[in-house]
Amino acid sequence: MAVNTQTWWQQGRVVEADDLAEGVRRIVLSPDRPVHATPGTHVDLRLDLDGHVRTRSYSVLRSEDGGRRLTLGVQLAPSSRGGSRHMxxxxVGDVVEMTGPVQSFPLGVGADRYVLVAGGIGVTALVAMADSLRRRGADYTLVLAGRRRAVMAYLEELADTHGDRIRVFVDDEGVRLDVDALVGEIAGGPAPARTEMYMCGPIRLMDAIRRAWVAHELPEPNLRFETFGSSGAWAAEEFVVHLPQHDRSVAVTTDTSMLDALEDAGVDVMWDCRKGECGICQVKVLDVDGRIDHRDVFLSKKQKETNTSLCLCVTRAARGEPERSEPAAVTLHLP
Structure with a gap:
C-alpha cells in the first residue's frame, strides 16, 4: 500500500534528451499540469519494467518556464533494477506517467552559512539549491566528490557558475574528500550552530558525514540529507523472505528489491520514499539465516546492529560467507 505525498499523476512528454557525462543522461520533461519545482524537489515516475509497473524517483535539476520544463539527470547504474536503463x-516524443514536483528536501532560509555536499550523481539534488543560494547572495560552499571527472555531471558548468564557492574532490586524481576534516572546518569556523549542511549521495558517504556531525557536536537539525543509490556491504544476491503470518515465502532476485518482490507476490506493504529515508516500510525481523545488509539511513547504528527491524525498500540479505551455497533468508512480521 503506497503512502505517497503527492496525490495526482499526469503525463509528461520528453522534449529533450542528451548526455551530461559518461553514463549520465539529461532528460527534460514537459508535464500536462506544470507546477514550478522549488530546490530540493523530485518527481516520481511509473515505469513499465519487464511487465511490472515500478515507481522511481528522480531529483529535479532545473525547473523552467513555470514548471513546463523539468530537467532530470539519470545515471545508468551498474546494479540497476531497470529504472535507469529504461530512462x-x-x-524525444516519448510519454511517461509522472507526478508533479514532490518536496521532501527543502532548502532553508536564514542560516548564516550553507554547505552543500554531493557524492557522484547526488549533485542532481543540489544544482538548484546552489543556484538559489547564489541568487540570494548567501554564504555557501558547494562540495563535489566523485570517482572520475568523466562521470561527474555538470562539473564544468558548476565551476563556471560558482567560482571559488566550489570544492572538487576526485578519487582517481588522489584528491579524496576527507569527511571528518570537512565537518571539522564547520565546527571550528564562524557560527557553527548557524551553519546548515545539505548532502546527497551514496549511503556510505551519508553515514560517514552523520557520524562526523555527531562527533563534532553540531546541531543535528542543521544536517539535512537525501540519499542516492543504496550501496551495501555486499553485492546484491538472491535471497528468500519468509512470512509466517501469511504462510508463504518469496524469493528476491538480484535485480529487484524486497519491497518490489513482495508487491509482485501480492503482499500488501506500506511504503513512501523507496530510498531508505522515511521508515514507513520498516518491519520486524523474526530471524536471519545469513546477514542483513542494511542500506537505509533511517535506522540508527544500534538498531542495525541488533537486526530487530529493517526497511523493505533498500535492505537486502546476503550469505556473508563465500563458501556457503544456499541463499540467505530473513523471516519477517509485517504490520
Missing amino acids: HGLE
Missing part, C-alpha cells in the same frame, strides 16, 4: 532509453 536512458527514452527519446
Whole structure:
C-alpha cells in the first residue's frame, strides 16, 4: 500500500534528451499540469519494467518556464533494477506517467552559512539549491566528490557558475574528500550552530558525514540529507523472505528489491520514499539465516546492529560467507 505525498499523476512528454557525462543522461520533461519545482524537489515516475509497473524517483535539476520544463539527470547504474536503463532509453516524443514536483528536501532560509555536499550523481539534488543560494547572495560552499571527472555531471558548468564557492574532490586524481576534516572546518569556523549542511549521495558517504556531525557536536537539525543509490556491504544476491503470518515465502532476485518482490507476490506493504529515508516500510525481523545488509539511513547504528527491524525498500540479505551455497533468508512480521 503506497503512502505517497503527492496525490495526482499526469503525463509528461520528453522534449529533450542528451548526455551530461559518461553514463549520465539529461532528460527534460514537459508535464500536462506544470507546477514550478522549488530546490530540493523530485518527481516520481511509473515505469513499465519487464511487465511490472515500478515507481522511481528522480531529483529535479532545473525547473523552467513555470514548471513546463523539468530537467532530470539519470545515471545508468551498474546494479540497476531497470529504472535507469529504461530512462536512458527514452527519446524525444516519448510519454511517461509522472507526478508533479514532490518536496521532501527543502532548502532553508536564514542560516548564516550553507554547505552543500554531493557524492557522484547526488549533485542532481543540489544544482538548484546552489543556484538559489547564489541568487540570494548567501554564504555557501558547494562540495563535489566523485570517482572520475568523466562521470561527474555538470562539473564544468558548476565551476563556471560558482567560482571559488566550489570544492572538487576526485578519487582517481588522489584528491579524496576527507569527511571528518570537512565537518571539522564547520565546527571550528564562524557560527557553527548557524551553519546548515545539505548532502546527497551514496549511503556510505551519508553515514560517514552523520557520524562526523555527531562527533563534532553540531546541531543535528542543521544536517539535512537525501540519499542516492543504496550501496551495501555486499553485492546484491538472491535471497528468500519468509512470512509466517501469511504462510508463504518469496524469493528476491538480484535485480529487484524486497519491497518490489513482495508487491509482485501480492503482499500488501506500506511504503513512501523507496530510498531508505522515511521508515514507513520498516518491519520486524523474526530471524536471519545469513546477514542483513542494511542500506537505509533511517535506522540508527544500534538498531542495525541488533537486526530487530529493517526497511523493505533498500535492505537486502546476503550469505556473508563465500563458501556457503544456499541463499540467505530473513523471516519477517509485517504490520
